[in-house]
Amino acid sequence: MAEGKGHAIASVAIGGIGAGAIHSLQMPGALSFGIGSVMGILLSPDLDMLEGSYSFHVVRSVLGKTGGFAWRLLWLPYAAVVKHRSRLSHWPVLGTTIRIFYLMVLFLVVLAMSNIIIATAWDNVIMFITSNLETCLLIFAGLVGSDITHFLLDR
Numbered sequence: 001m002a003e004g005k006g007h008a009i010a011s012v013a014i015g016g017i018g019a020g021a022i023h024s025l026q027m028p029g030a031l032s033f034g035i036g037s038v039m040g041i042l043l044s045p046d047l048d049m050l051e052g053s054y055s056f057h058v059v060r061s062v063l064g065k066t067g068g069f070a071w072r073l074l075w076l077p078y079a080a081v082v083k084h085r086s087r088l089s090h091w092p093v094l095g096t097t098i099r100i101f102y103l104m105v106l107f108l109v110v111l112a113m114s115n116i117i118i119a120t121a122w123d124n125v126i127m128f129i130t131s132n133l134e135t136c137l138l139i140f141a142g143l144v145g146s147d148i149t150h151f152l153l154d155r
């Protein structure tokens with residue numbers, strides 16, 4: 001079982017390996033894959049830990065105590081509902097998708113609370129994703145790559 005720092009190193013490594021492979025095949029999107037994989041450090045499967053995870057430590061060291069507290073507060077409902085190391089958080093693809101949907105739901109809640117017209121804002125999000133679909137899919141693939149290393153290291 002790896003600690004948070006080990007998972008972070010593995011995420012960076014798989015991002016570099018994946019991006020290198022994509023680049024060597026002369027395919028576009030190596031950077032998107034690498035970014036997605038490194039984003040896996042923040043969107044870690046271990047966000048299901050009520051006591052906090054390495055993700056909070058990283059956010060706190062970059063954004064300070066307030067930023068770290070806000071990040072932890074954001075994921076508290078998720079950690080309260082999803083059991084640590086359950087399939088819902090730790091299975092690659094499934095866990096990755098659930099965390100992204102969780103963020104999207106929170107985004108909708110923030111929109112609703114700030115009196116922004118949800119339909120318009122949501123349409124803009126969907127339009128952004130569809131017009132940048134290849135990039136979004138490669139970022140998602142990088143996140144899944146990060147989650148696969150996490151899954152394997154937790155064994």
Ligand SMILES: [Zn+2]
Binds near residue numbers: 085090150154
């Ligand atoms: Zn884990």
